[in-house]
Amino acid sequence: MKNSLSIDIGGTFTDCFACVDGKVAKGKAQTTAHNLSVGFLNAVEQCAESLEMSTEDLLASTDMVKYATTLALNALIERKGPKLGLITTMGQEDAIYIGNGAQWHEGLPLELKKNVREGNRPQPIVTRDMVVGLRERIDCFGNVVMPLTRDEIRQKVHQLVDRGATGFVVSMLWSFVNPAHEQMVRDVIYQEYPEVYLGSHPVFLSCEVAPKKGEYARTMTVILTGYLQKLIADNLTRLNNDLRKLGYKKSLFLVHASGGMASIYETMALKTHNAGPVGGLLGAAYVGRQTDYQNIIVTDMGGTSFDMGVIEGGEVRAYESVPVLDRWRVAISMLETRSIGAGGGSIAFINDLLGGLEVGPRSAGSMPGPACYDLGGTEPTVTDADVVLGRIDPDYFLGGGMRLNKEKSIEAIQTKIAEPMGISVEESALSIAKIVDAHMGGELFKETVLRGLDPRECVLFAYGGAGPAHCCGYAESLGVQRIVTFPESSVFSAYGVSNMDYVVSEEQTNYLRVYDGMKGTYSEERDPFNAAVENLEQRVTRSIVREGFRPEEISYALELDMRFGGQPNLTRVVSPIMRVQSRQDFEAIARQFLGIYAHTYSEASGNIKGGIEIVNLIVKGSVALPKTEVKRYPLTSALQPGALKSKRPVYWDKIGYAETPVYDLAALQAGNALDGPAIIEANDTTYVIQPGWVFELDQYLHGVIRLRS
8 A cells, every 4th residue: 555645624624645756745725614624625626636637537536535524523623413213221310410529620721720619511412312221230240230121222212213213322331341231222213214214213222332431421422322323424435435435446545543544434434533642642652753752742823723642762662641532531531632722723812801812712713714715704813924924925825725814804903902901012922922832832731741741851842833943942942952853844744654554453341350469379370361452452363464464464462551559541552462361461561560550650659559551452453554765965065056045124121123034945955954944944834943942954954843952
């Protein structure tokens, strides 16, 4: 599979990165929220033009289309799902409404979390009248304590259908240990409403969707799956069919929040959440391994949000300890990234209550976008500030493919910011830029320090359409010694997706005690461990082989969610072995856990007397796919003729207006070094090198920015 197209849909722009016969191309188009496939195909068309091919020829020659989609989150925001009925164990009908103590603020941005007085729980996906309980009970060992009857199932199912249910989700106590009762419910529903009838109803079981502990998270996972599945399946099937009509003959492959990727036919809707930031994180890890960067602060400043993550020792290790989708906890693995409302489209405004200037989290999005887009937007944004300051040339935005209206930016900042504050338009624009930079820098500081990392010992990767324009600003407060930017910066998440392997994961709760703290002994119960791993490995293998890969191409890895006895929180550990053969293997697993735990929380925080437990097992199967080569280039210090495009007045902090050199990134060579202040223009982003910083293209054509010594 040497030819691929990788797509990342953001809130403002849709990015495409194409690899065809050793050549690469980038495409960037406005995201079309009303129909994401329009922006998708516009970005593909740009890549085709860059490769001097027709869109049809490009798609016909493509072996794999990889897609990081925002459909799941969009569907939740718009509440477009079907009316579902929830069937659960009697006495558990209110579990999803009780939730947990943090439900009133989970999934909210920080400024809303602080507003305790107005905090509230989310509007439920399934209303209380659409929940029924069945008289049944299975205990924690999988024993049937109270049998379930088919007559009761029929009665409750008919009640839900009469109330308008068009689909069912089933979540019963301990079904992940013994799924018999959930499977019985599905059998009865299919008997009553067979699939051959127009009135058939889809059924989703928690024992299949999320066979893990935690009633609230497990139930919300199956509810959200049932709510999103059909809408997303319809949209993606339609897109897949459109691609086939244009010449693409394979499946559409979707990026997963866990770092995996699978075809549309092997993907649950929930797994597509946060796929874009995850693609960027994995892309940064790939580049870091190729260029020998170990500890990396990853930053992606786009049009709508600022995404961040951390790579330690060259690997992406951290998973969300409490995965949240929109406003609900879910029981799926998600690589840990954080996002705040800070991007080129973030709106600046005067906070009437506090009397100060604020930026974000509200965004102008792609439509109408910043005022300078001249599409009807009137609110001043970060992009408008960059235009007013002279950082962005309104005639060369996206390489001249999109002309900006500077007068609209001036008008928006003048009326909404400058006049109320009694300062100039330039000072207002500079304040907007400094505030958003400080906000991003502050969040990055917390993200690294709370992980036990010293940001001064890390390298900062800056990408996204606005990343190179603001990285000097948000890096300043961190004290980082080096910022690295990329030729693919504006489409880096799509670039990261292009370098992902085909990865399928399966996970399940399976309680196993590794070490008994009271007795001081390690377990010798290897059969339950091995049987659980074998089951998960078989499921992974079936999924991958169905896509045409050979079993011998698959590499397997085992991850374990572990804890000290009595702890509620879990620590994800990569197991040193796939099968347990002896007590010594359990000792090796325990040592792995103790090492990760000590690194994360300090050696003094462990509780070995409480014992060590395995709670969840996760088996990953991966097939290596071709990667984009990170090439080396000879170094030279001499600038080519034409590297300096022009000079223009740019407004800088503590300097004011200064005639600033503007360089063409495409004309720069490896080894070229430029002193700030300077502007470097590419056809898809702008690099702003602030006073006191130095920019240099290294041997990989990565832009390395550092403070002048």
